[in-house]
Amino acid sequence: MQFCDDCGSMMKSMGSQMVCANDDCQATVVKDEEKAAEFVSTEEQSGDEVIETEEGANFEGKPTATDVTCEECGHGEAWYTIKQTGAADEPPTRFFKCKECGYRWREYN
Structure with a gap:
């Protein structure tokens, strides 16, 4: 990963140059081919990798928790x-959907 010397934003590869991802900066640097071999590019996230937590999200097929009890119907699955909702040094938040009645809730560790 390479960062812009002018503004600190990430640089993205475009042909033989690295271009600043910040639209206001638009700094460019010619790629150093030796260093370029050290970098690994990744693809954007696919829809399968995105965690859906909003009201209409489809939880079916996600992992199942058996250590919880639904507050609405008392079901145990x-x-x-x-999802990491706080700072990186804080534990993640678990979002649940009851398999019986569909009630949703969250748990902070």
Whole structure:
């Protein structure tokens, strides 16, 4: 990963140059081919990797928790997703959907 010397934003590869991702900066640097071999580019996230936590999210098929109890119906199984909602040094938040009644809740560790 390379960062812009002018503004500190990430640089992205465009042909033989590295271009600042900040639209206001637009700094460019010619790629150093020796260093370029050290860098690894990644693809954007696919829809399968995105964690859905909003009201209409489909939890079916997600991992199942058996250590929870639904506050609405008392059922002991729920689908869940995990999302980092706070700072990196804080534990993630688990979002649940009851397998029986569909009630949703979250748990902070």
